[in-house]
Structure formats: C-alpha cells, structure tokens
Amino acid sequence: MSFAAGQPLYAVVPAAGVGKRMGSAIPKQYLPLAGRAILSHTLGLLLSHPRIDKVVVALGAEDGYFSDLAEAGHPDLIVVSGGAERSDSVRLALAELPEEAWALVHDAARPCLHHDDIDALLAQCGAQGAILASPVRDTMKRANGVGNIDHTVEREALWHALTPQLFPAKALSQALTEHQHNRAITDEASALELCGWTPKLVAGRADNIKVTHPDDLRLAELFLAAARSEQ
Numbered sequence: 001m002s003f004a005a006g007q008p009l010y011a012v013v014p015a016a017g018v019g020k021r022m023g024s025a026i027p028k029q030y031l032p033l034a035g036r037a038i039l040s041h042t043l044g045l046l047l048s049h050p051r052i053d054k055v056v057v058a059l060g061a062e063d064g065y066f067s068d069l070a071e072a073g074h075p076d077l078i079v080v081s082g083g084a085e086r087s088d089s090v091r092l093a094l095a096e097l098p099e100e101a102w103a104l105v106h107d108a109a110r111p112c113l114h115h116d117d118i119d120a121l122l123a124q125c126g127a128q129g130a131i132l133a134s135p136v137r138d139t140m141k142r143a144n145g146v147g148n149i150d151h152t153v154e155r156e157a158l159w160h161a162l163t164p165q166l167f168p169a170k171a172l173s174q175a176l177t178e179h180q181h182n183r184a185i186t187d188e189a190s191a192l193e194l195c196g197w198t199p200k201l202v203a204g205r206a207d208n209i210k211v212t213h214p215d216d217l218r219l220a221e222l223f224l225a226a227a228r229s230e231q
C-alpha cells in the first residue's frame with residue numbers, strides 16, 4: 001500500500017545521541033545555530049508542516065536540555081527515551097505510532113531541511129517507501145587499507161542516503177526489531193533492504209546536511225540564513 005491522503009503521518013526524530021565527533025561539552029543537537037538550538041530548528045520545521053500529524057522525539061536518558069526548548073510543550077509533540085544506537089532510538093519511538101501510520105524519520109542533526117523536500121518525498125513515495133538522497137558528485141576511490149588507492153569505484157549509481165526516510169510504521173518497526181543487533185543498520189532503508197524491499201530514491205536538496213563535525217556548524221548557519229532570506 002502506497003502512502004496516500006488520509007493516512008496518519010508521524011515524524012520520528014532520533015535525538016538521543018551524544019555527538020562524539022562534534023566534541024562539544026553538550027550534545028550537538030543542543031548547540032546554538034542562528035540563535036536557536038539545532039533540535040529546535042528541526043522540530044519547528046516538522047511541527048509546522050501541514051501534512052504531519054504528530055512528532056515523536058527520542059531523547060537521551062541524561063537529557064537535561066530539552067525542556068528549555070520553545071517546542072517542548074507543543075501539543076503535537078510526544079517525547080520518548082531513546083536507546084544505545086540510532087536504530088534503537090527509532091525503534092523505541094515507533095512504539096508510539098498507530099499501526100496504520102506512516103513514519104517519516106528525520107535526524108535531529110539535520111536542521112536545514114525544507115518543506116519542499118518533505119513534499120517531494122511524500123509525492124514520490126511508492127509502496128516500498130522512499131528516502132531523500134543525493135547523487136554522488138566526486139570521483140570515488142576504494143582505499144587499500146594503508147592509505148593508498150586500490151581502485152576507482154563506479155560513481156554512476158551511487159547516492160548519499162539522507163533523511164527524512166518514509167516507511168509504513170508497522171513494517172519499519174518489524175524490520176528494526178528483526179535486525180536489532182545488526183550494526184550495519186545505519187538508516188531505516190537498510191533494515192527494510194534486508195527484508196527484500198527496494199525503497200525509492202528521491203533526489204533532495206544539497207543543503208540538507210547532517211551537522212557532524214565542528215566545521216558543519218558554520219555551513220548550516222549559512223544555509224539557515226539563506227533560507228530565511230528566501231521567505
């Protein structure tokens with residue numbers, strides 16, 4: 001069954017990471033960006049999309065920052081405790097969704113998402129779900145393990161997997177539960193690929209970056225400023 005009008009649509013936001021690669025004193029989703037926490041941008045964007053019914057956010061057990069966000073008391077927001085891995089956080093959040101709902105899973109650490117990317121994902125989603133993605137631009141090299149090139153990888157069919165990723169909540173929950181201890185599950189699609197699904201690749205905007213390293217903060221700030229001046 002494809003995604004269609006009338007079906008409940010829940011956004012699921014894994015926000016229980018510690019941001020090890022960012023190396024900041026507080027989890028990266030709470031770092032300020034253009035005057036607001038990264039997570040505040042992300043939640044605001046999802047809560048204001050007219051097609052999204054509810055937003056479920058998964059927080060870390062030690063989280064002492066969430067209640068300070070402007071979105072914290074929003075009536076369409078559901079808060080749950082996340083887990084040890086990103087896939088655990090998503091799986092735990094999915095327990096809040098009605099069986100017939102579709103889940104639009106989006107990283108807390110991608111605050112530059114635009115509504116038109118969500119619209120494209122919803123419009124192009126097929127029966128086996130869909131993900132936002134971007135075609136690889138650079139020539140790709142496979143390393144030989146000691147820092148030299150082993151060979152050049154064919155770039156033609158390679159894509160970067162982004163979020164949001166859109167799937168029927170029940171099927172996604174079953175797939176994540178079945179493959180719970182598989183470390184290769186780094187996004188929602190990979191769990192369903194193991195079940196034989198072939199989700200659709202939907203070309204997304206290049207500015208939907210995941211804030212991962214300190215350098216990304218400046219880039220994300222520029223993208224947010226550009227988005228504000230477009231409005």
Ligand code: CTP
Pocket residue numbers: 013014015016017018019020021022029058082083084085086087089090107108109110210211212
């Ligand atoms: N995430 C989560 N639960 C975890 C790990 C990650 O909900 N146990 C969330 C993060 O909060 C983030 C998203 O998954 O919004 C993408 O993960 P990533 O960018 O890797 O964030 P961190 O895991 O926090 O960063 P790092 O890997 O550098 O520690």
Ligand code: MG
Pocket residue numbers: 017
């Ligand atoms: Mg991580």
